[in-house]
Amino acid sequence: MSPKLFAGIDVGASATKCMIISEEKEEAGSAVAKTGIDLAGDAKKVFEDALSRVDGGGVAVARIVSTGFGRKNVPFADASRTEISCQSLGCYFHFPRAIVIVDIGGQDTKVIRTDADGKLKGFKMNRKCAAGTGTFLEEISHRLDVSLEEMNALATRSKKDVEIGAFCTVFTGTEILARIREGLSREDLAKGVYKSVVKRAMEMDTLVGDVVLTGGVVAHNTILYDMFSEILGRKVLIPPKPQLTGAFGAALYALQEAGQPRLE
Amino acid sequence: MTETGQRKEIRAAAELKQLLTDYYHELDKAHSEGQKVAWCTSVGPAEVLRAFGFKVYFPENHAAMIGVQRAGEKFIPVANAIGYSPEICSYLTSDIGAYIQHWTPLEKAYGVKSIPKPDVLAYNTNQCRDVKEWFSFYSREYKVPLVGIDSPKYIGEVEDMHVDDVTAQFERLIRQLEGITKRKLDEDQLKGTVGLSLEATNLWKEILETAAHAPSPLTFFDGTVHMAPIVVLRGDRRAVDYYQVLLREMKERIAAGVAAVDGERYRIYWEGMPIWGKLRALSEQFAELRTCVVASTYCNSWIFDDMRESDPVRSMALAYTKLFINRSEPAKEQYIAEMAKRFKVDGIIFHDSKTCPHNSNARYGMPSRIKERYGIPGLIIDADLNDLRLYSEEQTKTNIEAFVEQMEVA
Numbered sequence: 001m002s003p004k005l006f007a008g009i010d011v012g013a014s015a016t017k018c019m020i021i022s023e024e025k026e027e028a029g030s031a032v033a034k035t036g037i038d039l040a041g042d043a044k045k046v047f048e049d050a051l052s053r054v055d056g057g058g059v060a061v062a063r064i065v066s067t068g069f070g071r072k073n074v075p076f077a078d079a080s081r082t083e084i085s086c087q088s089l090g091c092y093f094h095f096p097r098a099i100v101i102v103d104i105g106g107q108d109t110k111v112i113r114t115d116a117d118g119k120l121k122g123f124k125m126n127r128k129c130a131a132g133t134g135t136f137l138e139e140i141s142h143r144l145d146v147s148l149e150e151m152n153a154l155a156t157r158s159k160k161d162v163e164i165g166a167f168c169t170v171f172t173g174t175e176i177l178a179r180i181r182e183g184l185s186r187e188d189l190a191k192g193v194y195k196s197v198v199k200r201a202m203e204m205d206t207l208v209g210d211v212v213l214t215g216g217v218v219a220h221n222t223i224l225y226d227m228f229s230e231i232l233g234r235k236v237l238i239p240p241k242p243q244l245t246g247a248f249g250a251a252l253y254a255l256q257e258a259g260q261p262r263l264e
Numbered sequence: 265m266t267e268t269g270q271r272k273e274i275r276a277a278a279e280l281k282q283l284l285t286d287y288y289h290e291l292d293k294a295h296s297e298g299q300k301v302a303w304c305t306s307v308g309p310a311e312v313l314r315a316f317g318f319k320v321y322f323p324e325n326h327a328a329m330i331g332v333q334r335a336g337e338k339f340i341p342v343a344n345a346i347g348y349s350p351e352i353c354s355y356l357t358s359d360i361g362a363y364i365q366h367w368t369p370l371e372k373a374y375g376v377k378s379i380p381k382p383d384v385l386a387y388n389t390n391q392c393r394d395v396k397e398w399f400s401f402y403s404r405e406y407k408v409p410l411v412g413i414d415s416p417k418y419i420g421e422v423e424d425m426h427v428d429d430v431t432a433q434f435e436r437l438i439r440q441l442e443g444i445t446k447r448k449l450d451e452d453q454l455k456g457t458v459g460l461s462l463e464a465t466n467l468w469k470e471i472l473e474t475a476a477h478a479p480s481p482l483t484f485f486d487g488t489v490h491m492a493p494i495v496v497l498r499g500d501r502r503a504v505d506y507y508q509v510l511l512r513e514m515k516e517r518i519a520a521g522v523a524a525v526d527g528e529r530y531r532i533y534w535e536g537m538p539i540w541g542k543l544r545a546l547s548e549q550f551a552e553l554r555t556c557v558v559a560s561t562y563c564n565s566w567i568f569d570d571m572r573e574s575d576p577v578r579s580m581a582l583a584y585t586k587l588f589i590n591r592s593e594p595a596k597e598q599y600i601a602e603m604a605k606r607f608k609v610d611g612i613i614f615h616d617s618k619t620c621p622h623n624s625n626a627r628y629g630m631p632s633r634i635k636e637r638y639g640i641p642g643l644i645i646d647a648d649l650n651d652l653r654l655y656s657e658e659q660t661k662t663n664i665e666a667f668v669e670q671m672e673v674a
Contacts, residue, residue, distance in 0.1 A: 053627070069662065071656055082665045082666040082669055083670070084662070084666035108659065118314060119674065120673055121641075122641060122668075123663075125662070125663055127646045128654065128655070261519055
């Protein structure tokens with residue numbers, strides 16, 4: 001009998017991710033692509049891409065669980081789960097103890113509490129506002145006239161603490177322009193912007209105990225690790241592939257639910 | 265089919281529709297038939313107004329209908345433009361905006377083309393300040409007298425001094441209405457309306473308490489529809505008659521084992537205002553999740569079981585002051601915890617309604633305290649009663665689904 005594989009597909013606001021795992025919960029293949037307007041098409045493409053990377057090929061995927069904001073738009077998935085449960089399961093696999101997960105995604109930021117047994121105990125999501133999310137960083141990178149990829153490097157070169165006071169993406173953009181006129185460097189402003197992302201997450205909940213930092217924004221903006229650790233006064237935990245923990249959690253659900261009927 | 269979960273229509277709904285159609289048509293014809301119209305806040309002195317023979321109209325019911333018909337976004341900006349902030353009550357702004365634009369949801373709902381002009385406006389600030397400002401606008405517009413009760417607020421235990429104060433204000437209100445109508449209050453009439461209010465309120469309470477049964481025969485979403493008579497027909501025999509019918513149907517459902525949500529797995533308490541434009545979408549989502557929102561502070565806020573025919577004025581003062589929304593944070597916390605226990609809920613949803621701070625109870629740490637003290641998990645939803653621009657549907661759906669997933673692993 002050939003070994004079985006299980007897939008998790010995380011259709012996020014900015015990126016669609018797929019993780020395929022073995023029965024031993026090891027990664028067999030993964031892929032990430034930008035989310036466009038055809039969510040079902042994107043999910044299929046990413047799934048096929050991940051599948052093509054599986055060693056040996058031709059192996060059947062026994063069950064697929066979708067997650068993320070587009071989880072209901074994956075017609076070939078057998079079941080769906082919210083990204084909150086999937087992040088909880090995915091992060092707990094790497095850090096099997098009571099954890100507080102901070103998931104910073106393209107469209108929202110979540111604080112998720114998982115207990116020592118891996119059970120989801122509670123969660124909070126940012127309000128209807130983009131400040132502190134990936135979209136916020138994207139907008140600010142335009143203001144600073146750098147690519148999103150460059151902004152992280154820019155901020156790490158800063159030697160000065162700058163407080164960004166605004167509470168809103170649009171007004172932060174205006175504030176950035178005013179501070180540039182005051183003569184502040186782009187490096188310092190970029191760092192100030194990242195600091196505001198950390199502060200927005202910290203005001204959502206009390207981050208007591210082991211904090212796991214995850215999500216696409218964390219994966220691409222490594223300065224956030226150091227900032228969170230510095231502000232919390234202790235090292236934060238980072239899973240191996242922060243952008244893929246949601247998809248990984250979904251794959252773990254697929255494995256857990258193996259043999260169960262397909263849910264419409 | 266029990267797997268997917270379905271919403272179930274309540275049979276009495278047809279009777280309710282007829283009752284409300286009659287009610288609004290009576291208001292529409294009132295002036296042409298030589299009757300006077302009073303406007304009243306939803307937990308205002310309806311019994312007194314009816315005892316004076318007024319036909320009573322409730323702008324809050326009208327505003328909720330604007331919400332149900334999802335017309336708030338069209339009219340709120342109209343009120344904003346004349347100086348009413350988008351931060352204040354969106355009932356007020358949508359209602360005033362609709363008035364300025366000569367539009368009413370009554371036409372679509374009941375075939376009534378316009379709201380009835382008031383001869384007097386009567387408020388009670390036991391809910392909030394906004395109702396008074398709202399009525400003040402109409403008092404200036406229609407050039408009619410504004411009378412009311414300015415309730416003591418944020419009360420812990422309701423004490424004699426509070427009731428004395430409100431009783432004196434009720435007495436003043438009666439004198440003012442005597443002046444306006446040029447007739448003396450008929451005390452027997454008042455005893456009659458208070459008696460009818462009490463009867464209706466007791467029936468409404470009994471109906472809502474049928475939801476303590478598992479599976480529940482009704483949902484919070486049903487409650488938001490069937491509460492209309494206890495709001496607009498307090499002190500009127502027809503509310504009593506209607507609730508007898510509805511209660512019978514709920515008892516039949518229990519006897520026959522009929523669940524409002526097929527395959528009820530979890531039970532939730534709704535704290536805060538309804539999101540009027542999303543009642544159907546939300547009730548369908550909960551039904552799909554086989555989760556029943558069994559009870560709410562909102563629907564239970566129209567239970568005034570302290571009213572007494574034998575002492576109408578003072579008992580009204582007590583009943584209307586005791587109202588949940590008018591109470592202190594510890595009193596509210598105790599009430600919610602008791603309700604959660606009585607209705608055997610697995611979790612509480614706190615609707616933080618952006619433009620309704622007085623009826624949003626997640627702002628001073630209540631969900632955390634309830635979780636800590638009583639072990640009941642809570643979920644905060646950011647939305648609004650009428651302004652759907654303040655509502656992120658996708659985020660809310662995910663939050664609700666994840667809250668149910670949290671219950672699955674609990």
